[in-house]
Amino acid sequence: MEAISTVTLHQLWKTIDKAPSGVVAKLNDRDLVHWLKEQFEQSHPLPARESQNLQKYLASRLQLIRDFTLD
Numbered sequence: 001m002e003a004i005s006t007v008t009l010h011q012l013w014k015t016i017d018k019a020p021s022g023v024v025a026k027l028n029d030r031d032l033v034h035w036l037k038e039q040f041e042q043s044h045p046l047p048a049r050e051s052q053n054l055q056k057y058l059a060s061r062l063q064l065i066r067d068f069t070l071d
Contacts, residue, residue: 002053008044012054015040016065024069033058036065 004012016036027035037055046054058065 002049004050004053004057008046008050008054009057011044012040012057015043016069019069021070024066029059029062032062032065 019036019039023035024032033055036058037051040054041051
């Protein structure tokens with residue numbers, strides 16, 4: 001996985017922090033990655049390559065994301 005800038009990571013985790021726990025709880029892994037990516041890119045559009053890296057990052061951090069949003 002290619003590196004994601006610290007600015008992008010910071011913005012991404014702010015987006016994750018705002019995610020409603022009910023949405024996170026009901027979505028399966030694939031749909032959650034897609035939903036989070038869409039939420040992020042609404043306010044932070046990315047080139048295709050960076051968008052793919054973001055998707056890979058989200059997929060690799062799903063358990064942490066669920067723990068973070070559901071606690």
